[in-house]
Amino acid sequence: MSKKPTAGPALHKVIMVGSGGVGKSALTLQFMYDEFVEDYEPTKADSYRKKVVLDGEEVQIDILDTAGQEDYAAIRDNYFRSGEGFLCVFSITDDESFQATQEFREQILRVKNDESIPFLLVGNKCDLNDKRKVPLNECQVRAQQWSVPYVETSAKTRENVDKVFFDLIRDISSRKKQRQMDVKEPAKPSPCCQLL
Amino acid sequence: MDFDSPEEKDFPGLYASEAIDSKSKKSKEESDFSEGDHDKHSKKDLLIGRRKDKKDKGKDRGYAALEGESSPEEELDTKSPSKSKKSKTFKFTSSKSKEKREKSRDKDKEPKALEEEPSQKAKEKEREKEKDRHHDDKEHKKKDKERKEKDKKDKFEKKDKKDKKSKQLQQEDASEVEEVLALGYPIFGVSISLATERSRCHDGIDLPLVVRDCIDFLQQEQSLKCDHIYKVEPIKTRLLHYKRLYNNRDNDASVDDIPTACSLLKLFLRELPEPVLTTDLVARFEEVASHPKVTDQQTELQQLLEQLPKCNRTLLSWILLHFDAVIQQERYNKLNAQSLAMLLSPTLQMSHRLMVVLLCHCTNLFPDVKLIKYVPPLTSSSPGLPDNPEDIKTELRKQDSLLTQIHSEMNAGFITKKREEQLWEVQRIITQLKRKLRSCEKKQEKSIDELEHTTSAPPAPAPASQPAAQPTEQKPPTTNQSTVTAPIVSEDTIDSVPTHTVTSLQQHDETNIATSPPPIEYTVDKQTGYLLLSKSNPQRDDLLRLQIEYDELMNWQNELKTRILAERNEIFRMKQLYEQELLKAQAAPTISQEQLPAEGDYERIIEHYTRENSLLEHKKQMLGMEIKEERRACIALQVELRMQEF
Numbered sequence: 001m002s003k004k005p006t007a008g009p010a011l012h013k014v015i016m017v018g019s020g021g022v023g024k025s026a027l028t029l030q031f032m033y034d035e036f037v038e039d040y041e042p043t044k045a046d047s048y049r050k051k052v053v054l055d056g057e058e059v060q061i062d063i064l065d066t067a068g069q070e071d072y073a074a075i076r077d078n079y080f081r082s083g084e085g086f087l088c089v090f091s092i093t094d095d096e097s098f099q100a101t102q103e104f105r106e107q108i109l110r111v112k113n114d115e116s117i118p119f120l121l122v123g124n125k126c127d128l129n130d131k132r133k134v135p136l137n138e139c140q141v142r143a144q145q146w147s148v149p150y151v152e153t154s155a156k157t158r159e160n161v162d163k164v165f166f167d168l169i170r171d172i173s174s175r176k177k178q179r180q181m182d183v184k185e186p187a188k189p190s191p192c193c194q195l196l
Numbered sequence: 197m198d199f200d201s202p203e204e205k206d207f208p209g210l211y212a213s214e215a216i217d218s219k220s221k222k223s224k225e226e227s228d229f230s231e232g233d234h235d236k237h238s239k240k241d242l243l244i245g246r247r248k249d250k251k252d253k254g255k256d257r258g259y260a261a262l263e264g265e266s267s268p269e270e271e272l273d274t275k276s277p278s279k280s281k282k283s284k285t286f287k288f289t290s291s292k293s294k295e296k297r298e299k300s301r302d303k304d305k306e307p308k309a310l311e312e313e314p315s316q317k318a319k320e321k322e323r324e325k326e327k328d329r330h331h332d333d334k335e336h337k338k339k340d341k342e343r344k345e346k347d348k349k350d351k352f353e354k355k356d357k358k359d360k361k362s363k364q365l366q367q368e369d370a371s372e373v374e375e376v377l378a379l380g381y382p383i384f385g386v387s388i389s390l391a392t393e394r395s396r397c398h399d400g401i402d403l404p405l406v407v408r409d410c411i412d413f414l415q416q417e418q419s420l421k422c423d424h425i426y427k428v429e430p431i432k433t434r435l436l437h438y439k440r441l442y443n444n445r446d447n448d449a450s451v452d453d454i455p456t457a458c459s460l461l462k463l464f465l466r467e468l469p470e471p472v473l474t475t476d477l478v479a480r481f482e483e484v485a486s487h488p489k490v491t492d493q494q495t496e497l498q499q500l501l502e503q504l505p506k507c508n509r510t511l512l513s514w515i516l517l518h519f520d521a522v523i524q525q526e527r528y529n530k531l532n533a534q535s536l537a538m539l540l541s542p543t544l545q546m547s548h549r550l551m552v553v554l555l556c557h558c559t560n561l562f563p564d565v566k567l568i569k570y571v572p573p574l575t576s577s578s579p580g581l582p583d584n585p586e587d588i589k590t591e592l593r594k595q596d597s598l599l600t601q602i603h604s605e606m607n608a609g610f611i612t613k614k615r616e617e618q619l620w621e622v623q624r625i626i627t628q629l630k631r632k633l634r635s636c637e638k639k640q641e642k643s644i645d646e647l648e649h650t651t652s653a654p655p656a657p658a659p660a661s662q663p664a665a666q667p668t669e670q671k672p673p674t675t676n677q678s679t680v681t682a683p684i685v686s687e688d689t690i691d692s693v694p695t696h697t698v699t700s701l702q703q704h705d706e707t708n709i710a711t712s713p714p715p716i717e718y719t720v721d722k723q724t725g726y727l728l729l730s731k732s733n734p735q736r737d738d739l740l741r742l743q744i745e746y747d748e749l750m751n752w753q754n755e756l757k758t759r760i761l762a763e764r765n766e767i768f769r770m771k772q773l774y775e776q777e778l779l780k781a782q783a784a785p786t787i788s789q790e791q792l793p794a795e796g797d798y799e800r801i802i803e804h805y806t807r808e809n810s811l812l813e814h815k816k817q818m819l820g821m822e823i824k825e826e827r828r829a830c831i832a833l834q835v836e837l838r839m840q841e842f
Contacts, residue, residue: 013620046630047623062620078606082616 009051011060012172014165015079017104018089019097020068023124026155027089028065031165036156043067045075054169061169080111085118085172087164092123092152093131098139105146118171119148122164127154381610382443385467392507395445396601398573398594402510406442408570409450410461411518415567419454420521421528426539430455439463462543465515471545472512477503478546485550494557501561513565515544516558521567523555573598576621581628584768585636588629595626647757728842737839744838748831 016024025043029035032048046065051058064079066072088104090097101121109115121143123134136152143150149167153160383391383404395405419425434456440446442460451457465472473481477500484496501509519536526532531539537551544551554561573594574581582588599622606615719728726743729736 045623046627047620048627049624062624064620064623074607075603078603078616078619081611082620 009058009060010173010176011062012169013062013064013082013084014168014172015064015066015083015086016089017066017086017108018068018122019091019094019100022068022089022091022094022097023155024068024087024089025065027087027122027124027153027161027164028063030155030158030161032063034158036158042069044072045079052166052169054166054173059169059173061165063165076107077111080108083108083112084176085120085168087120087122087168089122089124090134091125092134092139093125093128095133098123098134098142101142116175118168118175119146120164120168121146121148121150123150123152124155126152126159127157381605384439384443384464385469387469388472388507388511389505391464395442396597397570398597398601399568399570399590400593400597401568401570402507403514404464404511405570406464407461407511407514410457410464411514411567412569413451413457414454414461415518415521415569419457420525422454423529424454425522425529426458426531426536428455428458430459435459435463461515462540466543472508472515473544473546474504474508482547482550485547485553490556493553494560497554497557497561510565513558513562514567516554517562517565517567519555520558573622574625576625581625581632583632583636584765585633585640586765588633588636592626592629592633595622595629598622599626644757647760726842740842741835741839744835745831748834752827752831 016028018024020042021040025041025046026037028046028048029037032050043065044067048063048065050061050063052061053059064083066076066079086108088101088108090101092098105119108117108119121139123139139150139152151160151164151167153164155161381394383395383406386394388404391404391406392402397403397405397408401408413419414425430453434453438451438456438460451460471478481497481500484493484500487493487496501512504512519540522529523531523533523536533552533555534548537548537555541548541551546554574591582591599619602615602619602622606619720726726740729739
């Protein structure tokens with residue numbers, strides 16, 4: 001992986017998770033193509049690639065839009081394993097979807113075995129604030145527990161759509177750079193010792 | 197995807213005589229992605245790696261090392277719990293000739309090899325012996341057997357390894373992990389169904405990819421006509437290189453020389469744990485082959501073929517039709533049925549006579565099998581996605597098949613970085629294809645809508661010209677959907693009531709609202725869904741006539757629509773063909789600079805053809821009109837005919 005970025009633009013792999021019907025695909029399509037799809041069609045799995053400019057640097061983002069339904073849980077692990085960052089989406093108008101985020105978080109941590117994996121808690125459908133079922137502070141408390149950021153979005157109005165994706169890939173990118181530094185730094189002392 | 201024990205149907209009755217526990221053991225062994233299987237293969241692969249290390253010592257050792265990847269017969273042997281069972285299964289799976297060879301060459305070794313728990317020292321000795329023999333023996337004929345022997349020994353060693361777990365071996369374990377991952381699930385040396393499952397052709401034809409690739413390559417005209425086909429031995433290292441590639445699913449570049457392709461195909465067939473015709477049925481096939489009456493043979497073969505597992509039948513049909521194509525080119529490659537059978541019947545583990553018989557009947561036995569060249573699923577490096585909806589759908593099916601295979605292999609623990617990358621890539625292609633298909637469908641819907649408006653215009657005057665004083669809501673052709681559904685709905689509502697008898701008339705307000713304020717008595721014909729007014733009603737016939745006519749016209753319209761679609765597809769296909777030809781033409785500049793006619797002649801010819809063409813065009817239009825008229829008359833008659841039914 002560390003070799004690849006030198007060849008082309010860095011590639012970051014983002015995975016959308018969350019219950020069915022919370023708007024994972026809607027967010028993805030809004031981000032990818034600036035389109036909002038009204039009609040609901042359950043996703044099995046979809047994957048997209050887009051070139052974006054992140055802080056002046058061109059990077060590629062691979063987005064995997066997963067199925068919310070349990071029926072496809074069997075293939076989920078295969079995707080989670082290769083994901084580098086996660087957007088955990090729920091609908092602020094649906095408390096169950098909020099409760100389900102707990103499970104998704106656990107599943108991801110189990111597969112990735114890494115507490116600090118880049119991760120955003122995303123409350124979607126914030127344009128439907130009048131139908132809100134999940135209180136804002138409850139969301140914030142959960143995000144705090146997990147020590148992840150919490151962002152409310154609307155795939156319909158495009159509010160914060162770019163923000164969640166960019167925040168996430170920024171996180172992924174900085175983590176990767178950190179890793180590279182970590183690899184380089186311990187490498188330095190050894191030649192020193194040899195010289196001594 | 198279901199990877200569970202395919203042997204149950206593949207080898208029916210194979211284990212009938214054995215205890216259930218051994219059966220379950222076997223099933224575990226055979227079932228593809230079970231942990232145990234993986235483990236087993238890993239161990240085996242370790243050994244391969246190890247042998248490779250020793251390779252440099254002996255000249256011909258490398259050959260043996262590469263060859264001896266897997267031989268299920270031995271797997272059977274080592275796995276079977278008791279001595280007697282071992283020998284039984286062994287006999288079962290090996291052909292008679294092999295057995296004979298084995299016996300004559302190895303009388304003293306056989307029992308030793310089959311001993312239950314020989315001490316390690318003894319095994320070490322055996323291995324040394326075996327090695328020595330490798331040095332001495334360079335004959336290709338014997339390689340098979342030797343490989344097996346060696347494998348057997350390796351297996352025993354493996355057992356010991358498990359028991360002892362010496363330091364050295366553990367170290368090796370660690371160093372060979374990479375290779376283990378790649379070699380976990382071989383294609384060669386496993387049952388046909390497993391090989392097919394593990395390396396699918398994603399276009400729905402159940403053949404192992406290696407077989408398909410070889411046949412595809414050999415089916416090219418220049419290969420079929422080449423007199424090297426099935427005669428020349430390939431470069432051994434090349435052959436083994438390709439075997440390894442296929443076993444590792446690394447086959448980006450498929451075989452590109454004839455001897456290697458032939459031998460790879462033969463190698464695959466030879467390493468099958470049981471004959472393509474199955475151990476159960478092969479004897480009966482042989483019986484049929486010795487049948488004196490050729491005409492009876494075919495039906496009997498047909499019956500036997502029905503009993504073969506599906507993947508065996510597919511494999512058999514493809515190789516036979518391919519061989520048939522080879523002997524069709526006898527003029528060039530000097531191979532006829534007799535000589536080809538001489539070369540290949542041992543590989544197929546059947547008699548010369550049987551192979552000749554099969555070759556003689558193969559085109560009749562498999563009339564609907566066509567050797568289609570395999571086009572693998574697209575990758576991100578492919579030039580572009582297809583545009584035609586049908587092509588997109590085909591491609592989607594392929595990609596889905598590929599995705600399923602990736603998932604099931606990953607679920608089984610066959611995970612590499614490359615696999616993960618491939619998973620995302622395939623997923624991305626699928627998403628793109630789906631989006632493209634959706635936009636195509638939208639476009640098509642639009643054009644069909646337009647089509648509907650234009651095509652429904654001509655038939656419209658016909659019903660209007662009829663003496664129709666009827667409530668016309670029933671059949672304006674333009675709003676076909678509502679009218680088509682309307683009768684069905686009313687049928688449903690009436691279904692519960694006896695409606696055959698015209699005398700028992702029912703009143704249905706909800707449907708009558710549409711027709712007219714005074715309630716009209718009618719029934720619905722069960723078969724056709726037509727509204728039937730009471731016999732006393734003077735408009736009964738008119739209504740019926742109109743309904744029938746409407747039906748007929750709708751049929752016509754549908755027929756025309758499908759034809760239009762077919763023509764469109766044809767246009768698309770021809771366009772593609774044209775582009776291809778254009779490219780070809782560009783690649784090879786025109787050589788045909790034949791005698792050009794004089795300038796005047798040229799013009800005259802052009803003029804002649806333009807005139808002729810316009811004449812033909814006119815004629816065609818007239819004929820088209822005529823067809824339309826005839827069709828109208830047909831419909832009118834049809835309507836009258838059907839009127840009689842009521």
